[in-house]
Amino acid sequence: MTEPTSTEALPTRAYVIHPDIGDARKQRRQPEHALAEAVALALALPGIEIVGSETVRLRKPDPGRLFGKGKQAEIDARLEEAEVDLVLIDGPVSPVQQRNLEKDWGVKLLDRTSLILEIFADRARTREGVLQVELAALSYQRTRLVRAWTHLERQRGGLGFVGGPGETQIEADRRAIDEQMTRLRRQLERVVKTRSLHRAARAKVPYPIVALVGYTNAGKSTLFNRLTGAEVMAKDMLFATLDPTMRAIRLPDAQGGGQGRKIILSDTVGFISDLPHELVAAFRATLEEVLEADLILHVRDISHPETEEQAADVAEILDGLGVDEDVALIEVWNKIDALSADTRAALRRTDSRTEGVQAVSALSGEGLDDLVAAVDAHLAEALDEPRHEAVVMLPFSDGRRRAWLHEAGVVQNEQATEDGLRFDLRWTERQKAGFEALEPETGDQQ
Template sequence: MAELTSTEALPTRAYVLHPDLGQARNQRREPEHALAEAVALAHALPGIEIVGDEVARLREPNPGMLFGKGKLAEIGQRLEAVEAELVLIDGPVTPVQQRNLEKAWDVKILDRTGLILEIFADRARTREGVLQVELAALSYQRTRLVRAWTHLERQRGGLGFVGGPGETQIEADRRAIDEQMTRLRRQLERVVKTRTLHRAARAKIPYPIVALVGYTNAGKSTLFNRMTGAEVMAKDMLFATLDPTMRAIRLPDAAGGTSGRKIILSDTVGFISDLPTELVAAFRATLEEVLEADLILHVRDISHPETEEQAQDVAEILESLGVDEDVELIEVWNKIDALSEDTRKALRRTDARTEGVQAVSALSGEGLDDLVAAIDTHLARALDEPRESASVTLPFSDGRRRAWLHEAGVVEREEAGEDGLTLHLRWTARQKGAFYAMDETPEES
């Protein structure tokens, strides 16, 4: 038999546990659905092979071990049977509990926050995203190390040259983490300044921003790709998109042409229940496009059994980010292709009667024409842009700006004169700003 020569590492055998506290738990989510989401999170981390999962029911968490003796032994036997190397616990685990469980089961333990941080670290691509993940990870690590080492009272003595016990290890490591976090914040400030410059540049081309938000894996990136023709990573996987992606697109006009309103469409990181507080703070800058949006598209996986609970989680995160309640919002009920034909037709009838709701399938394209029309209607209402009359004289050779004005649909008539073409316009402040942001633009007459 030929020997295996591959040096590729074998996947880590992982077991997923969702602790269910019964009457004490949050009743908004069924434990079985929470476990399914935890398994999906685990699948989103590369190099992991799921060898088992279960809902572990307990009356109350044990301060030292999380689980009682009987449950601890019972789970330990199952872990040994499947040869698990890693246990992913879908919930918070204290440093003391983590250390004790690792010792009892002889496996590595990762809680929900640690798992999400690992996924984010693997997926972040932009400089800002990488820095934010590192900052969040250090914040998480600092809290855990402080608690763990306070409990252990670990102390490092000096070399004996000076005398005395020396500084405690907790103080040294806390200072090292703080110094690294300070360096990261400075780097992040420089990156944010660059993004501020980019926003200032966009302000010179003041198209309305339409931001896609929603629970992770709701289909935002698929919808983004369908509307823009982009190729953003879109997989049936939690946190497929981490870094914000923006594209300028032109909405079709009423006649189906391409001379309608131009917008900037922004795809954002997916939200999730119990998002680690470290990540909410660290990714606030990433979600700044949502704060500046003229219109928010809340994309929901309407086929998910807990779509209402997911929608509530998104609403709470938007509120925590400080999103203005007055911002126009459309609920996009996505993935209707996953429903029965009768249910799909019923949803389409509902969206026709309900303001601010659009049922679509980003995968098949069903309902997207109605969604685009709704976007245009909502933007017109949100922006409430008054138009003013103006006239601009262009040299005959300036075909580019003449074409731009005609494409924007602001030209009422034009006249030829000795110095060039005089165009009589009716435009909004945004359109005027965009026109005058073009280099070598002539004076308004």
């Protein structure tokens, strides 16, 4: 009898190369940290086994093969020895360079952009996220028609960059890609209209929006879960969260005791250096909660050796998205639990003296009470919401609007009268507008 064969797919053996290109690459990072991030990116793609990685220093890229003859010969030997299936280049690779290198090495090659697109395709869960990734991938592939595109009929998760190449005619490819992009844009328009309806519904309960932003793997989702009690995927992995998640939470009363203002907290996709411009454009709608935010919490992994460089990348992307400079922003220095006790104490002293900075550990909960108080104080100042008193009468049958008033925390006194319920209120103009946007509930409603 023959031995049964395993149906489990073997991992793809990948080799990661970070080209460190002289003065042409105006980067803030040290090459070793850039290589570490590239390896982490590769590990974020399922089914990948890293069998080697290196930084390759280049004075200037070779237009035909990226690497010079001598350097490529060295790489050839290492790839053959490691029995590599896939090479990941942490940087841009032209279609001609990619075609030549794949032919020389006999393996698939992904540059940084196509790797990030693969990860996004694997992680997107909402309909909008899936459509946006496919549109971004098509936009990218259209400029690289020396290669085939197989992701529209893919057999695996992701976009098919890792799969077999196949051959197609350039003109037929371009026409098919354009047609598919047109179909995707139409589908996206319908999805965006649905999101607009959801935003309009939220406007009827106009709570301030607080958006979490930050470099990928900075701990945003862990902080989000800690503050909201939600169970958003939070792992020590790049791009663990792709689709936006929103939850309503109520802050403690800043004056002490009781309940304070209610806010909507939004978790967003992590940013990264050299984010493909196709994704910045395609994910603009996904990041719209940041554009509409009343307060931004910039979550930083303060334990990372290049936290300052990561912060600069986030600031650059926020600026590119068109975020209003007037929007209040708090820097949340996260992961202080990963630091020594002395460093942690020094950071806590620094945040107490520095306006707009809060040192916390989303994992242990250290510093979160101070952060919540700072959020409440910033919103009170940023929104400049004076409260005024009002009296509202509701019929006994209008349970929906009665519940809204109590949920909003604006009721000072409620009294039953012969004509209905009388409410003595203390509310803001924003809350008043939200109340008035609600349809009255009648007694004959089911």
